[in-house]
Amino acid sequence: MKVIQLQDVTRVYRIGEVETQALRGVTLDVKEGEFGAIVGPSGSGKTTMLQLMGCLDRPTSGRVFVNGKEVTQLSPSKRADLRKGTIGFVFQFFALIPGLTAYENVELPLLLIGEKAGERRARVKELLEAVGLSARARHRPDQMSGGEQQRVAIARALATHPVLILADEPTANLDTENGRQVMEIMQRLNAETGTTFIFATHDPRVIPFAQRTVELRDGKIAHDAQNA
């Protein structure tokens, strides 16, 4: 089962008069259960690729399939619907809603898909436990460390049982120990739940965690390899 298919995808940004070719014809399949890294220097197109996979953006040309369904030309509202139950995001910055507690942040995607209260409660508890933050449930983001915030973000990304979690530089703002913890948690959850994880990174310390490494250079795939 292919979770993501990119077919000859390009993405051109126009900012004023300047055109930036972020992706220049990328074809890639991601299979269910993969734990893959997209690597490459800054500006190589990693974030753009994740955003296209995550239906946050539309390609300039080429086609994008999620779970076998073409999403290339979906309206913003349809894409929002698709993201809701299918795709979880973990960002480089600790993308929690600042006004909400850890518990409420994890609960938010469940509210968006209309999960019942009892199931919501059980799921949030289970997830906070899985990332080792049961004790932090009532804390707001500004009362938690970066590593803790990122673990809450992972719990939130997993909340709706998505088929795919996209993580953009999830360890970039963390020290080695916290970065390692975050990667281990993602790896463990990948193994336990079978959820597909794709993370973009240029941190050499986290690349060894990946089963597959796709290397981007100047908007093209330079290298795509299964790790031993």
Add this chain to the structure above:
Amino acid sequence: MGGLSIGKLWLIAYRDLGRNKRRSSLTLVAVALGMGLLIVMSGLIKGAVDGSVENAIRLQTGHLQVRAASYDEEKVSLEWKDLLADPDELAAQIRAMAGVRLATPVLWANGMLTGGDESVGVQVFGIDPLSEFYAPIREAMVAGAFLSPDDRSGLLMGQRLANSLELSVGDRISLVVSTADQQPDEALFTIRGLYSTGVASYDETRVFLPLPKAQAFTQTKGHASAIVVLLDRQNDADATAAALRASGQQTQGLRTLTWRDLNQVLLQAMDASAVFLDMMNLVVLAVVAIVIANTLLMAVFERAREMGILAALGMKGRQILSMFLLEAGTLGLAGIVLGLVLGGLGIVYLATVGLPIGEAAAAGEASNMITYGNVLYARFSLPDTVSLSVAGLVITLLGALYPAWFAARLEPIEALRAL
């Protein structure tokens, strides 16, 4: 709402307000001050309007007047055909009607006062000094004594008029009137007392004589210009006027006017001032809306990334829009409540202590028509307050609409890039 209840959206909105306390509280104060100002302004205008009408009724027109059909107010006619022939009898009949508090005959004449080397035109009022209708004048006495019915040589005048002629109680003064057959007649009077009602037109241009003396002086022989009627309830004016008109021969050749007919110019001026007030309200409300719009637009820019996250999680544009509107609504409601408290306190203060508008303003040209005193008292009006509150909330939400719409149409990736 796609599973996300208003309650949860509101929770996020509410907590966002709490996160930037300084910005939220400044906006709150702006809304509250705007609302407070509107309420105080409308209370003052209400006080001025109601006060003017009440003053005009109580000091001058009464609720009803019965006059000869041919009486011409402009000419202050004293010809017998234009006057009431048997005013005491007519007044007694009116007094017997239900809902009538008092009915008293009055004779009006134009006159000229001469004191020292100055002459000044005045309106001469021949009154029944015992009538309760003149209680406000009795209460406004500042020097000397009120008239007695059998006084044949005394008069009352406003303190301001006396001051301008440099006269005081006990001084003698020459009064010239035009009589029923349009001949001038002159007599000397002694100033018995001075009053000060605070109403310029009253204190500067009127002299009061007992009715019998006025009738003798103007050779109108038992006639009166009108019967002035006060009712128990102002709202009964039309019904009582209709009853009077229908009451048979005694009222033939007579005309009954209500306080609305008698204060037409004043009421029109009030309507004009209401339009002006509405415009002022709109301006204040627009300022409030702009403050709200500005605050929320800042909030949107500041929280673009948060919008991006919510969008990435699958929150839709209209949910984000609702969230911002809820935020604005909460701020607006809180501001309105605070504004009601501020405005209420302002009204209480201005209703008890009043706003001195100064001698000069009270004596100014405009106040010849708008007859409020020199202290303006505010009045609370529930309908005005309710409509202002609703308008405040609506305008707050309108002000929030642009920022909310702006937030709702942010592309997730643009929002996420705004680090």
